[in-house]
Amino acid sequence: MFGPRFWRFGRMIDLGAEMQRLQSEMNRLFSGYIPAHGHEFPAINVWVGKADAIVTAELPGVDPKKIDISVVADTLTLSGSREKDVLKEGETYHRQERSYGSYTRTLQIPFEVDVSKVDAKYEKGVLRITLPRSEEAKPKKISIKSE
Amino acid sequence: MADEKKELQRKETRGSVETERTRNRRVYVPKTDIYETKDAIVLVADMPGVDEKSVDITLEKNVLTITGAVEPDTYKDHSIAYYEYDSGDYQRAFTISDEVDREKIEASVSQGVLRVTLPKAEPVKAKKISIKTG
Structure with a gap:
């Protein structure tokens, strides 16, 4: 199947790690979360824990004061705009790949959020929002009574 | 139009990418804007997750390589949803061409955006020629 050519690739990827990554990606796929690469800006990841959810967004080169974050019950809305570099007269682009413009993203968090304790940090172009569960939404342990 | 400009050739080299990396991480190509001003060529790259300590810029012969290391996001007791x-x-x-003044290259990182300024070497700068009358 693979002729000698296949192995002549200069950069062989680590197959073990790559398989593992593929497997976890497949698991995610079948658990109903479909990755939507490259469609929306900013790209968002959501991490869920027992006490809170962490939402991260890649937003390089944005003034953190101009990022609007609003939370209503279990819905998080992120909006703002990314400014274009203004070129002076006589300056020309050779290459323009970075995107700019206004954006809005709305996400539903899998539980009710304690709005008063939401915390957001912007560091190195990455926005991190911590959304704690509201008291009612915290998982409760139910003990079983024995007769 | 821009293709005619020689200051920064568009060709991308695989450069040091040909060699294998010691870090077993995925490597992404940062989205980059390049523009030319009167005195310099400016390169702006989106590299969310890097700061001035984790970016490396090397210039070898005429290949300018930018690399950035990002620490992976891991949160204790959290699973990705x-x-x-x-x-x-x-x-x-x-x-890059020889028309760049190699000694004066400057770079800065702010909010995950890398900015590299490549000043043009003296003779390349456009000179305005005044026409004498008489």
Whole structure:
């Protein structure tokens, strides 16, 4: 199947790690979360824990004061705009790949959020929002009574 | 039009990418804007997750390589519920011409955006020629 050519690739990827990554990606796929690469800006990841959810967004080169974050019950809305570099007269682009413009993203968090304790940090172009569960939404342990 | 400009050739080299990396991470090509001003060529690259300590810029012969290392996001007791991006390192190489003043290259990183200024070497700068009458 693979002729000698296949192995002549200069950069062989680590197959073990790559398989593992593929497997976890497949698991995610079948658990109903479909990755939507490259469609929306900013790209968002959501991490869920027992006490809170962490939402991260890649937003390089944005003034953190101009990022609007609003939370209503279990819905998080992120909006703002990314400014274009203004070129002076006589300056020309050779290459323009970075995107700019206004954006809005709305996400539903899998539980009710304690709005008063939401915390957001912007560091190195990455926005991190911590959304704690509201008291009612915290998982409760139910003990079983024995007769 | 821009293709005619020689100051920064568009060709991307695989450069040091040909060699294998010691870090087993995925490597992404950062989105980059390049513009030319009167005195310099400016390269702006989106590299979310890097700061001035984790970016490396090397100039070897005429290949300018930018690399950035990103620490992966891991949160204790959290599992990923939805994802749209995968964090990884960044690498990209550009071929630059001899018309750049190598000694005066400057770079800065702010809010995950890398800015490299490549000043043009003296003789290349456009000179305005005044026409004498008489």
